[in-house]
Amino acid sequence: MHIRVEDLTHIYARGTPAERVALRGVNLEIGPGERVGISGPTGSGKSTLVQHIAGLLVPAAGQVLLDGVPAHRRTPEARARRRQVGLAFQFPETQxxxxxxFREVAFGPRHLGLGADEIAARVRWALEMVGLDHDSFAERVPFALSGGEMRRVAIAGILALKPQVLILDEPTAGLDPRGRKELLARLRGWQAQTGATLILVSHHLDEMAGLVDRAVLLADGQVVADGPTRHILSDGARLRAVGLSPPPAVALLEALRAAGWPVRTDALNIEEVVAEIAQHVTTDGHG
Ligand SMILES: Nc1ncnc2c1ncn2[C@@H]1O[C@H](COP(=O)(O)OP(=O)(O)O)[C@@H](O)[C@H]1O
Ligand SMILES: [Mg+2]
Structure with missing residues (x-):
């Protein structure tokens, strides 16, 4: 699926005292199979943007095209495109x-008109995909689950639709650090297996670093940066300027640089930081 966001503007509560312009002329193109991260401070318009990509909101100006078809239209061809875009909301309890x-994860497939065996197979597959054991979870009540389990169920419900585009809005909120890592690794595996487009919304830049090749930064409803993940995430000054914290790896190398070490700052994880430091320990005679 080819996604093209054209001069997209969104205004909440238009014409009331609470009016709020959430997106101001956003342009963005995402090709089939791309892995893209969208970041930005709270209120920058991330959730609004991905709801437009899923065709759930009507633009004040501009449009989102899914394979050339305006995403929000009430036509069968727009509906068919929207069905290929799965959005896991920021707040899973609303979903x-x-x-x-079982019924929760089966809901989407049932509406695709699939047979009972196929539905059951998809539910089992999707639950395993998000790390929930089918037999121990299938008959549980979703509202009695922990926040992290609920989020996994919501994501499973989307995966069960086998979408061409998967959008995850802050998917690791409510998960502990180990749970975050594990869920992201599973989603990476899913993406590699299916070749689907993956759009990850997160303000945890280190989390994004391991999962996407391209990063888009939003600030105040506008795209302020768009490029290779390493390039965008290693620019600590720009990240701080829009109110984001650089990944810990970048912050550490920046501190070393400020202390006089001639290190690169474009490392994205601990292993790369260690490699960079080791190079200077041996060649510069430190330690
Ligand atoms: N339903 C809504 N009604 C009014 N304003 C909203 C609504 N949803 C979001 N906003 C406002 O729109 C702006 C962008 O919000 P959002 O897209 O949720 O940003 P983000 O996901 O980056 O935190 C914020 O100022 C937010 O307060
Ligand atoms: Mg949001």
Missing amino acids: IFEVTV
């Missing part, structure tokens, strides 16, 4: 409404 985990 969950069935009485058992």
Whole structure:
């Protein structure tokens, strides 16, 4: 699926005292199979943007084209495109409404008109994909789950639709550090297996670093940077200027640089930091 966001503007509560311009002329193109991260401070318009890509909101100006078709139209061809875009909302409890985990994950496939065997197979597959054991979770009540489990169920419900585009809005909120890592690794595996487009919204830049090749920064409803993940995430000054914290690896190398070490600052994880420091320990005679 080819996604093209054209001069997209979104205004909430238009014409009321609470009017709020959430997106101001956003342009963005995402090709099939791309892995893209969208970051930016709270209120920068990330959630609004991805809801437009999923065709759930109507633009005040501009449009989102899914394979050339305006995403929000009420036509069968727009509906068919929207069906290929799965969005896991920032707040999963707003997405969950069935009485058992099985029914919740089966909801989408059932509406695709699939047979019972195929539905059951998809539910099992999707739950395993997000790290929930089918037999221990299938009959549980979604609302009695922990926040992290609920989020996994919501994501499973989207995966079960086998979308061409998967959008995850802050998917690791409510998960502990190990749970975050594990879920992201599973989603990376899913993406590699399916070749689907993956759009990850997060303000945890280190989390984004391991999962996407391209990073887009939003600030105040506008795209302020768009490029290779390493390039965007290693520019600590720009990240701080829009109110984001650089990944810890970048912050550490920047501090070393400020202390006089001639290190590069474009490392994205601990292993790269260690390699960079080791190079200077041996060649510069430190330590
Ligand atoms: N339903 C809404 N009604 C009014 N204003 C909203 C609504 N949703 C979001 N906003 C406002 O729009 C702006 C962008 O919000 P959002 O897209 O949720 O940003 P982000 O996901 O980056 O935190 C914010 O100023 C937010 O307060
Ligand atoms: Mg948001």
